[in-house]
Amino acid sequence: MAIIQDNVNNIQEKINKTAKDWGRVPSDINLVAVSKKQSIDKIKESLDSGHRLFGENKVQEAYEHWADLKDNYEDIKLHMIGHLQTNKVKEAVALFDVIETVDSKKIAKKISDELNKQEKSLSCFIQVNTGQESQKYGVIPDELEDLIDYCRSDDVNLDVIGLMCIPPSDEPYGLHFAFLRKLGEKHGLFQLSMGMSSDYDKAIMAGASHIRIGTAIFGDRGD
Numbered sequence: 001m002a003i004i005q006d007n008v009n010n011i012q013e014k015i016n017k018t019a020k021d022w023g024r025v026p027s028d029i030n031l032v033a034v035s036k037k038q039s040i041d042k043i044k045e046s047l048d049s050g051h052r053l054f055g056e057n058k059v060q061e062a063y064e065h066w067a068d069l070k071d072n073y074e075d076i077k078l079h080m081i082g083h084l085q086t087n088k089v090k091e092a093v094a095l096f097d098v099i100e101t102v103d104s105k106k107i108a109k110k111i112s113d114e115l116n117k118q119e120k121s122l123s124c125f126i127q128v129n130t131g132q133e134s135q136k137y138g139v140i141p142d143e144l145e146d147l148i149d150y151c152r153s154d155d156v157n158l159d160v161i162g163l164m165c166i167p168p169s170d171e172p173y174g175l176h177f178a179f180l181r182k183l184g185e186k187h188g189l190f191q192l193s194m195g196m197s198s199d200y201d202k203a204i205m206a207g208a209s210h211i212r213i214g215t216a217i218f219g220d221r222g223d
């Protein structure tokens with residue numbers, strides 16, 4: 001009956017095994033359970049398994065899913081993994097613990113200002129468009145250094161801890177994961193959010209610190 005608990009446990013086992021196979025410490029790999037478009041019942045079931053780290057890609061939906069639950073479970077951590085619009089930054093900063101999708105100076109500055117206003121702190125990843133796809137969000141690799149410098153400058157001072165990517169669906173994922181890792185090493189950013197339901201083993205192999213898993217935990221979203 002407890003399908004979602006089983007899924008979480010099975011994935012955690014696979015993470016542990018893959019990590020060991022590649023000489024990595026299993027606890028260095030964080031499972032971000034992506035609850036977008038899933039029912040509250042399923043989300044609660046995953047909470048019953050003890051899982052506490054989740055990802056959402058839309059601010060509005062994240063509130064619908066998590067505003068109440070976050071009051072009831074103090075240790076829930078929420079990652080924003082979708083594109084963030086400037087007019088949603090205020091609400092995003094109030095709800096999320098980590099924003100993985102910083103991809104422009106404009107959004108970085110807005111997050112920074114909002115953090116000051118709300119007297120809050122949170123960590124960020126910079127989303128990199130490793131495949132330079134026109135339809136995808138993320139900073140292009142050539143502009144990454146400039147954006148990192150800006151985020152680290154005194155008047156922005158964002159706590160950037162890593163890089164995030166969504167590889168093109170029609171190219172070998174491994175190349176993109178390795179590329180993101182190289183970019184991270186170059187800039188002293190060792191947290192890497194990469195890998196989803198279909199490719200997380202390869203991402204772990206390539207050095208992922210955060211894997212974002214939706215359907216393999218909660219089942220189809222109907223999209």
Ligand SMILES: *Cc1c(COP(=O)(O)O)cnc(C)c1O
Binds near residue numbers: 198
């Ligand atoms: C939906 C989503 C995921 C999860 O994808 P699955 O294939 O369901 O595991 C991961 N990352 C991002 C950015 C997403 O939007």
